[in-house]
Amino acid sequence: MTLITTERLTKRYPNGVVALSDLTVSVEPGIVGLVGANGAGKSTLIKILLGLLPPTAGGVRVLGLDPTTDGEQVRARVGYMPEHDCLPPDLVAAEFVTHMGRMSGLPRATARERASEALRHVGLYEERYRQIGGYSTGMKQRVKLAQALVHDPDLLLLDEPTNGLDPAGRDAMLALVQRIGTEFGISVVVCSHLLGEVERICDSLVAIDGGRLLRSDRIAAMTTATDVLTVEVAEGTNRLAARLAALGVRADPEGRCLLIPLGEDAVYDLVLDAIADLDLPLHRLDQRRHRVAELFRTEDVHA
């Protein structure tokens, strides 16, 4: 079953702003990164997925349901973590999450039990009987995640879950999201404007810009065969390129460097041997994964 499908989804606000235009995308269960700059239409898409906003045109299905007509059923099975502050400061975390569990339809005793569990899973256990107002930003983000998780949804929609967190907090939050997606078996859509952040934990990526789909694919498909070797020599760059060409190895010059796609392991040795044979002064030899960002950049150029 596909997690989310949209078919030529368009949203035009009454003031004429087009937030989404002709968005057709299909996402499989797993951890999905929804990336785009601020104002790209991520939040609008989330609101449509929750059935809170009717699309102007096009179709959408979430967990096999149509949120425009069965919004209630969709919302019962989806957990949503908003981007902004959404916690009452003078409530105790355990009580607040319990209340939200009941709002999602959990019976009273179950709600209390699952609230404790959810808070424990996000890493708040000792602190859960304290007022939320006294929490750090990181702890508040965890409570926000716990309230989205309390009713055991089939899909979590997380809007910028790492907002306002320091680097260590970001890593912890991303690790948590990854655990939810893998160990808990709950599909997650993570919205972010930081591609580098979500690409680490996602199975697939949907990139939108200006309400249009840039690209949607599995991460594996985007990054396989895109490992590159960057070679920088102080002199004789052309000689090296010629030697590699003679050996049948592709080498693209980029500035003072040569970029060599690493198809198989042998290529690495061939390059090293070539440099040694030519006795070139090697400055840099850098193997790196092609960042997904670069893929989007090239997509942009072609578009």
Next chain:
Amino acid sequence: MPSGVIHDIGYQRYTGPRLGRGYASRSLYLHGLRTAFGLGRSAKAKIFPWATAGLAVVVATVLTAIRAQAGRPLVSYADFPSMIALLTTLFCAAAAPELVSRDLRGGVLPLYFSRPLRRSDYALAKLGALVTAVWLMLAGPLVLMLVGGVFSVHGAGAVGKEIVHFLPGLAQAAFYAAVYGSLSLLVASLAGRRAVAAAVVVAVFIVTTPIVGVIAVIGGPTAQKLAFLASPTTVVQGVGTWLFGVAGPEVRPYGPVYGLAMVVLLAACLLLLLARYRRVAR
């Protein structure tokens, strides 16, 4: 193997029942009712509702004691809610912002609206909670007065008569609860800051009273009898005078006008409240 091992049983999927919108609405209503009295909140949140409710009980106790001494009731049951209208105003000024302004300010609404609950469910549950809370705040002292009254009369017939007098008191309390609750919840739903909301709630009830006085003084005989329509407090009083002969403004023969005014006021509050929650974003 050590005896005290903590087993991490990992994440458990939930397979039990998921109750729907109705259950969520009822839970929100009960939660709101508790919140109105500061239950499940800090001690600070309990001070105002319990102080006003406590004062109402004190008033009822004093009235009962006087009745026991004098041998006849000083104030009828239906008169009691008008007598402590100021306390009711203060109770609303504390409870209404607690119920709605807090959610507005904290940005909690998206969490509600991303659940099966509808926007109108939220508004109605909160309204129901406040109206019930105000009614309980009025009905509690009335029951106390009834108990005192029943013990001060003799014979089954007299007790029956006492209860017949008591029922209009409950009805008048319900009118007060409906009008005060709707109006103050509507006002509070427009303000995020609780202090501002509380001040405006008090203002709505207090500031409109002088208008009544002005019209009553400068108007003709008809205007004088209709002057009490200018303030929500006196509208409810007028209805009480019309239906239960509550001591207060002379509204005859315009009683039904007051009844209609109250219904229109309640309907307007309800519609505006629903409209407000259809639009509010966070």
